[in-house]
Amino acid sequence: MLRSTVTVAVAALAFIAGAAQAQVDEEAAQALAKKAKCTKCHSVDKKKDGPPYQETAAKYKGKADGPETLFKHLTTGPMVEVDGKKEEHTVVKASEAEIKNLVGWILSR
Numbered sequence: 001m002l003r004s005t006v007t008v009a010v011a012a013l014a015f016i017a018g019a020a021q022a023q024v025d026e027e028a029a030q031a032l033a034k035k036a037k038c039t040k041c042h043s044v045d046k047k048k049d050g051p052p053y054q055e056t057a058a059k060y061k062g063k064a065d066g067p068e069t070l071f072k073h074l075t076t077g078p079m080v081e082v083d084g085k086k087e088e089h090t091v092v093k094a095s096e097a098e099i100k101n102l103v104g105w106i107l108s109r
Helices: 002-022 024-035 053-061 066-076 096-107
Strands: 081-082 085-086
Touching: 024 096, 053 066, 053 096, 066 096
Parallel strands: none
Antiparallel strands: 081 085
């Protein structure tokens, strides 16, 4: 009996934590994307110099390390290929919470 109660409690906490992470401030995320000039190379559904957000979301869908990988990409300036030449991806300069919100928004596309 105690084991099943603990199992239910753990499952409920996991659900609540997941729901809290799923809440995204879309307006703030879009404003940060514009301010950081992400929209110069990316759009929600059309290919520009970089992949559309929908493609990025599909790439990381269901992957436990997806949010962490995207956060690292946005904060470290890795090399990317644009028009056949390598260049450093722009680093998003914002608070950790703002960048995590942006990541959540991108992954929700």
